[in-house]
Amino acid sequence: MSNGNVETGMILPPDAYEKIRKGQVAIVPNFLSSEEVRVLRNDARDLHSSGYFSTDALSSYGSTGKFDPSKDRAVLRLNKWMDVELGRWEVRRQFGKKMGELRADLARQLNRPHLDIGHAVSDHGFGSTEISYTRFGPGAFLKRHLDEHHEELKGKDGWKKPTRRSVTWLIYLNDDWDTEQHGGELRVFERKTKPSNDIGATRQGDLQIGWLRATSGDPVERPVFLDGHCTSNDTNGGNCAMYIENPLNHENIQYITKSFFASPILFVAGSEKLTRQLLIGDPAFARRFHFLEIPKSAIDAIIKGNVNEDGRGSEPIFDENPRLISPNGGTLVVFDSVSVPHEVLATPQERGGQLAGGIMKINRTYQYTLSRRVSDA
DSSP: OOOOBTTTTBSSOHHHHHHHHTTOOEEETTSSOHHHHHHHHHHHHHHHHTTOOEEOSOSBOSSSOOOOTTTSEEEEOHHHHTOTTSSSHHHHHHHHHHHHHHHHHHHHHTTOGGGGSTHHHHSSSTTOSOOEEEEEOTTOBEEEEOSOOOGGGSGGGTTOSSOEEEEEEEEEOOSSOOHHHHOOOEEEEEESSOBSSOOSBOTTOOBEEEEEOOOSSSOSBEEEEEETTOOOOSTTOOSBEEEEEETTEEEEEEEOBOOBOOOGGGGSTTHHHHIIIIIBOOHHHHHHEEESSOOOOHHHHHHHOOTTSSSSOOOOOTTEEEEEEOOOTTOEEEEOTTTSOEEEOOOOSEETTEEOOOGGGHHHHSEEEEEEEEEEO
16 A cells, blocks of 8 residues: 655645645555455455445436346445454455545645544544445446535535535556446546636635636636625625635635525526626626536426436536546545536446346456545534
């Protein structure tokens, strides 16, 4: 297992942290050795064959609508991961300890102290609230999505949980994976234009919910954050407002909206236009603003057709740079999954005229991944 940069004390290459801060994906090949991958993969395979994985029905595998647990995404959930009686516990314990060190390293290098304090590190051990094995069956894929939304946009239950997702890491456990044959790539949608300052979350813990697009007069993109505890002097009396940071002084913020009371309705179709018209006072800001993801409704799929219903991926927005990441064994992938849209492309349902399957081919047909959503306290 990689020990990082001994001279700097960093676990990842120095440029990895800057990539994460600016909304890109950090990729570290051979973070685990082939032997470490083999042992973990065997543990995952044995636990799956013993029935300890759970299907979550979050993935898709075609447009038939018929649920097939053998094709779905299956996960070894945290309570099973932590069970000392199951599988190769000592291997998982040592691995979890190492990834807990990565969590502390990310908290320091990304200047997000809440990643490594409080409930985020005390509730479940190993410095994590979520850690799991994940298995994608033949044909399974995940549609484009973000992993988290601001608490104020989740309705009345938004603030009930002590932690929230923040940064995601993945380590692939596949052996001799050929993406042309087997598919299964992670596809992320990075921005084409460099942001003015760090994305994802502020040092105060406010999550990013949108962007101000670059212009000729301001040739950088500006992350837009939501303050859920603002004290405004306007007459609206709301507790929320959107703002941008001064990249040279993060304490100096500029509110770009009136105060308002947040609602999950901000994520329904048409809400982006209403936000520009009703909440953002400066027309220049209004023209530039857009949410991290375009709010959609069920009718969109009917009007535009079944986009990404076959696992080949969704269409990028004009100012995005889609990037494919091959799930090669031992590779570590780290990114801010709150601000960077992502999807998992399908593993083919058929290969050579036969349905891919069978225990002897499990390392090729079924994609195994170690994953964790690193949470804020």
